[in-house]
Structure formats: C-alpha cells, structure tokens
C-alpha cells in the first residue's frame with residue numbers, strides 16, 4: 217500500500233537517479249541569454265512544464281498503467297510506449313538524455329524493488345526512457361497513477377529550478393517561492409497527464425518546444441559545460 | 446464553413462504522375478499547375494479569407510506507388526476569430542505508398558489575434574516512401590499577440606511512429622513565448638524530410654535552427670524559430 | 684618505519700615514528716606484500732571483479748597527474764580502466780587521452796552538474812554506469828581508477844562505488860592542510876602529499892605535514908610524492924599492488940583459469 221512517505225521519497229531530488237547532473241535545458245537557455253533572472257526562469261519553467269513536463273508525466277502514467285498486474289502483453293505495451301516517446305523526442309541529444317536518466321533510475325529501482333516489472337522494459341542498449349522506468353518504479357512502490365504523473369511533472373520543474381540557483385546565483389528563497397507559485401500548474405499538468413494515459417499511445421500528449429530541441433543539440437556540442445544536459 | 450478536398454495521384458507508367466482525382470470546395474480549391482520534372486504540382490487556392498473560427502476544412506491526399514506530387518498554396522492562410530467559442534480546424538490526411546513522393550510546401554499559417562485554430566496533419570508513409578513536409582507558423586500579424594493555435598503533426602513510417610508533435614501558442618499555452626519554447630520569436634516551423642535513399646546526416650544546431658535525425662525511420666527534422674517569415678523560410682529551405 | 688609511509692630523503696630528516704601494530708586491512712586473509720628490493724611486478728592473482736580505487740582531493744593537487752603516473756606504472760601489468768569526474772565536461776579525460784598513457788577506449792568521463800562530490804558519494808549511478816561501460820567496451824579489468832572532480836577537503840567516495848580511496852593533497856596548498864583534517868585527509872585509505880619538489884619554494888615543512896597526518900590518520904598510511912621526480916609514482920603503485928592482492932583473495936575468480 218502506498219504511503220505519503222513513499223511519494224515524497226520518489227519525488228525527492230536526493231533520490232539517487234542522477235538528476236543532479238542535469239539542468240533540463242536551462243544551462244543552454246542561460247548561455248543563449250534567454251534566461252537571466254527570476255522572471256525569465258519562471259517563464260522557462262512554465263513552458264517546460266507544459267511541454268516536456270506534460271509529455272514525460274503522461275508517459276510515466278501510461279507505463280504505470282501498463283505495469284498493473286492484470287495487464288497482458290506488458291512488454292509489448294512498453295515497447296510501443298518507447299517508440300511513441302522516441303517520436304516525440306526529435307532531438308537525438310534529448311533521446312540520449314532520457315535514456316541515460318532511465319538507466320540511472322533503473323539501477324536505483326532494481327536495487328530497491330528487485331521484484332518490479334523492469335524485465336519487461338524494451339532491451340535498448342542505451343537504456344529505456346526515463347518516464348517508462350519511473351512508471352514501473354512508482355507502480356512497484358504502490359503509488360497511484362496520479363501520484364506517478366505528479367512525481368514526473370514535479371521532477372521537470374525542480375531539476376531546472378535548482379540548476380537556476382547554481383547557474384545564476386539566484387536567491388534560493390525566491391526560487392522556492394516561484395515553485396510554490398507553479399504548484400497548481402504542476403498539479404494540473406499531472407492530472408491532465410494521468411487522464412491522458414487512458415488514451416491509445418499514439419494519442420498521448422506530444423507538446424513540442426522548438427527551443428528545447430535546438431538548445432539541447434547546441435549544448436551537446438559544448439567543450440565546457442557544468443551540466444550533462 | 447465546411448469543405449472537403451481530395452487528391453489522388455498515380456504513376457502514369459511513363460515516368461510521370463497522373464492526378465486521377467482532384468476535387469475541392471470553397472475555400473479549399475485545388476488547381477493543377479504545370480508539372481516540374483515528372484512531379485505533378487497542385488496549388489491550394491484559398492477561395493475566401495480565413496479559416497474563421499467555426500470552419501472545418503479537410504483535405505485527403507493519396508500518392509500511389511511510384512507517383513510524385515508537390516502541393517503548394519498561393520497565399521498564407523490567416524486563422525481568424527469567428528463565432529465565439531468556436532474553433533477553426535484544418536485537417537490533412539496523407540497516405541504515401543512505397544516509391545512515392547509527396548512534397549507539402551504550403552505558405553505560412555498566420556495565427557491572428559483572437560483566433561482559435563487547430564491544424565492537424567496525419568501522414569502515413571509506407572516503407573520506401575519519400576516526404577518533404579513543411580509547416581510554418583507566424584504568431585500574430587505584424588506586432589499582434591496571437592490567439593490560440595495548435596499545429597499537430599503525426600507521422601508514421603512503415604507502421605512505426607516517426608514523429609508526433611503538437612506546438613501550441615497563444616494565451617492557453619503556458620510559457621509558449623518564453624525561453625523554453627519560442628523565446629519570443631514570432632515565427633517558427635519545421636521541415637520533415639524522409640528519404641530512404643540516403644543516410645541521415647548527424648544532428649547540428651546553430652543559433653535558432655537545428656537538424657535532427659529522427660529515431661523511427663530514414664528521416665530528418667529541421668526545426669527553427671525566427672524573427673520573421675522570410676528568415677524562417679530561409680532556415681527551412683534545404 | 685611503516686612500509687606504507689615514506690618521506691622522501693631529500694626532505695629534512697624526520698624522526699621515524701614506530702607504527703602501531705594493526706595494518707589497515709585484514710591480515711588473516713592470505714595475500715602477499717611486495718617486498719622492497721624484490722621484483723615489484725610479480726604476476727598478481729586475478730580477482731573476480733576489478734578493484735575500484737577512488738582518487739580524490741582538492742583542485743590541482745595532482746589527481747590527474749597521479750592517474751597518468753599509475754597508467755605508466757601498470758601499462759604492461761594490469762588491465763586498467765579510468766573514470767574521470769569533471770566539474771567542467773571531459774577535461775581530465777581529454778588530458779589523459781592526449782597524454783597517450785592509456786588506450787582512449789579505457790577512459791570514460793562522467794559529467795557532474797556542478798556537484799562533483801554528489802556524483803562520487805550520494806548519487807553514484809553515473810559512475811557505476813561508466814565502470815560497467817568500460818567492462819562492456821574493453822572486457823574484464825583488474826583495476827579501475829576513479830578520479831573525482833577537484834573539490835574541497837570534504838569530498839569522499841561512497842563505498843558503493845570504490846573499494847579503496849586515495850586522497851591527494853599538495854604541499855603548495857601549505858603545510859597546514861593535514862592539520863585541517865576533513866574526511867578526505869582523516870579517513871582515506873591512503874593519503875598522498877604531492878609536489879614535494881615544490882616544498883622549498885613554498886616554504887612548506889614536510890615534517891610538520893607528516894606529524895599532522897599521523898595525528899589525524901592514526902594507523903592509516905601517508906605517502907609523500909613528487910610526480911615530477913617519480914613519473915610512475917612507485918610507492919603509490921606498490922600500495923595498489925598490495926591492495927590488489929588483498930582484493931583478489933577476497934573476490935576470487937568464479938571460474939579457475941589455467942590448466943587443471
């Protein structure tokens with residue numbers, strides 16, 4: 217049975233899944249001069265939540281749905297989701313990041329919930345997409361589909377927000393206040409994502425962000441950078 | 446206003462393409478224009494301003510094995526407000542068979558102030574089909590804040606998902622003009638090139654343009670933002 | 684004098700201090716100690732998995748230089764892999780690749796997002812991935828050196844990532860560094876005080892550093908080193924050989940090799 221503690225544990229940025237090394241595209245946006253202060257950080261976070269946040273949360277929720285014990289053909293369902301998420305991730309750099317983060321999360325998940333359905337993930341050499349692993353992990357922890365989507369949406373905000381504190385030297389209290397202001401939007405995104413998980417995979421959200429793709433590919437070519445993405 | 450148009454092309458057996466079906470309704474009229482090197486060319490002739498909120502326009506395209514079609518439009522389409530609460534909708538459904546080629550290179554879509562517009566494209570490519578598909582969106586007429594517009598593109602190649610993207614702009618799309626999505630650029634678009642005869646080039650990105658090889662097939666997506674329609678077109682002409 | 688503690692002779696004489704009896708590992712496990720003056724490279728027993736040695740320490744103390752020295756020392760002896768953790772992208776890995784001390788395929792870089800200590804201590808997945816990828820790319824290894832990003836005196840490696848850790852400080856940071864302590868200085872399995880060649884120039888008193896290190900570290904060994912003067916870091920390499928023998932005894936090969 218799920219407990220609030222397990223929800224908090226999986227949403228915690230200190231959960232060892234490699235999140236600290238990623239800025240969610242913020243480092244490139246800062247370098248491009250597009251994020252410079254609290255106001256532009258807020259706009260960045262709002263846009264990221266509505267695009268990558270919604271898509272990631274919907275796929276985490278869909279993977280959670282596929283993990284429910286009665287589901288037949290779980291491996292097929294996950295392979296389908298994997299291909300659908302690839303088709304929503306035009307930038308190769310972002311596909312690689314999602315798979316690398318999936319691999320890190322899987323390592324943690326296998327160590328903590330050895331009995332979870334991870335063997336049904338597609339055997340992609342570079343790892344399964346992070347939202348798919350998260351969905352299975354949350355199912356193993358007994359969390360609900362909505363809680364799963366909430367963790368995914370929240371994670372797309374907090375990683376970039378803490379990178380903002382580190383990269384721009386922003387006042388951490390004001391950045392937290394900004395996250396408080398985005399909490400309703402985050403919950404709303406999670407609710408939309410959890411609902412969408414009932415749709416067939418091709419109808420799952422596909423919210424695009426041209427600059428996220430462009431920034432990610434530029435960032436991947438840098439010789440010197442503080443974050444892996 | 447509701448309108449339906451349909452275009453069916455077949456290889457004519459002599460290295461060219463015959464348009465075996467070409468019909469439309471105002472404001473979605475199709476006109477064949479002189480062919481260009483064996484490629485049948487069709488222009489969409491906007492019979493009225495718009496689309497206006499409430500309009501529902503549908504276009505079906507089928508390109509048979511070995512045929513080649515290029516579709517253009519004579520002018521930009523401007524999504525305008527109409528009945529309160531109504532949405533304008535333009536749906537394009539394309540099927541491209543093996544060895545066939547479709548070039549979809551219309552003029553821009555302009556999302557005017559107060560519009561509520563949905564552009565939906567669904568493209569099914571058989572293995573061995575080729576495609577050039579360009580979508581350009583201008584957010585507002587000069588200096589204007591756009592209404593709501595969503596450009597949704599769904600492409601399958603050989604039965605596998607190749608591209609799914611939904612770009613939303615306007616007041617209902619949080620952060621759309623911000624640094625995570627368009628960074629204040631009024632023009633954005635993409636060009637999808639599917640070419641099974643050539644290996645895809647590695648990704649590159651510079652300024653506000655990126656070339657992105659896709660995972661699901663022999664395809665590359667160019668994506669760009671730009672200060673104006675002219676610059677955007679230059680970014681998306683390859 | 685303890686075999687593990689060597690003060691370079693060029694340094695003002697330090698009164699040797701008799702070491703306490705207990706060595707830092709379990710002597711009931713059978714293994715060999717390399718003897719001074721004896722062939723330092725007898726074939727080592729192979730272990731079931733690579734020994735992972737972390738190399739930490741403040742910025743610029745000579746961690747990468749030590750990794751390069753150990754690559755030279757073990758070139759014909761061990762199947763070696765290196766993982767670097769940079770604050771900025773892949774600089775250390777690139778340096779090692781350019782230095783030509785190791786096949787570039789045996790070097791992997793981990794990016795740490797402003798938090799080099801997190802990647803080696805709290806959230807070690809990316810480093811473990813890198814260790815796995817090395818084995819996938821080049822086959823089984825005997826020794827993996829994991830260099831941390833240059834950090835402060837508090838950064839130490841997780842036991843989930845490395846079996847042994849070396850902390851490298853240098854004399855250029857002043858002879859007060861061992862006295863300041865911190866988990867790296869006090870708890871590392873081996874403390875290396877590097878750049879002794881610079882001691883006269885910076886006015887660092889090695890005797891003071893030795894005394895303070897002993898006070899902080901109890902039985903744990905400390906080595907003085909100048910990579911400029913000893914490009915194969917002989918004493919550090921010997922210490923690793925010793926730990927390798929110990930490791931092989933603890934982690935025997937699952938399938939015996941050789942004729943039966």
Ligand SMILES: Nc1nc2c(ncn2[C@@H]2O[C@H](COP(=O)(O)OP(=O)(O)OP(=O)(O)O)[C@@H](O)[C@H]2O)c(=O)[nH]1
Pocket residue numbers: 740741742743744745746747748749775832833834877878879880881908909910911912
């Ligand atoms: N004089 C002298 N210089 C040394 C010695 N060892 C290393 N250096 C120099 O010290 C500088 C820093 O060495 P690195 O090996 O890059 O130090 P590091 O600890 O890896 O540095 P970061 O990874 O940036 O934290 C280089 O210029 C080395 O050549 C030594 O024993 N003596």
Ligand SMILES: [Mg+2]
Pocket residue numbers: 746747748775830833
């Ligand atoms: Mg270094």
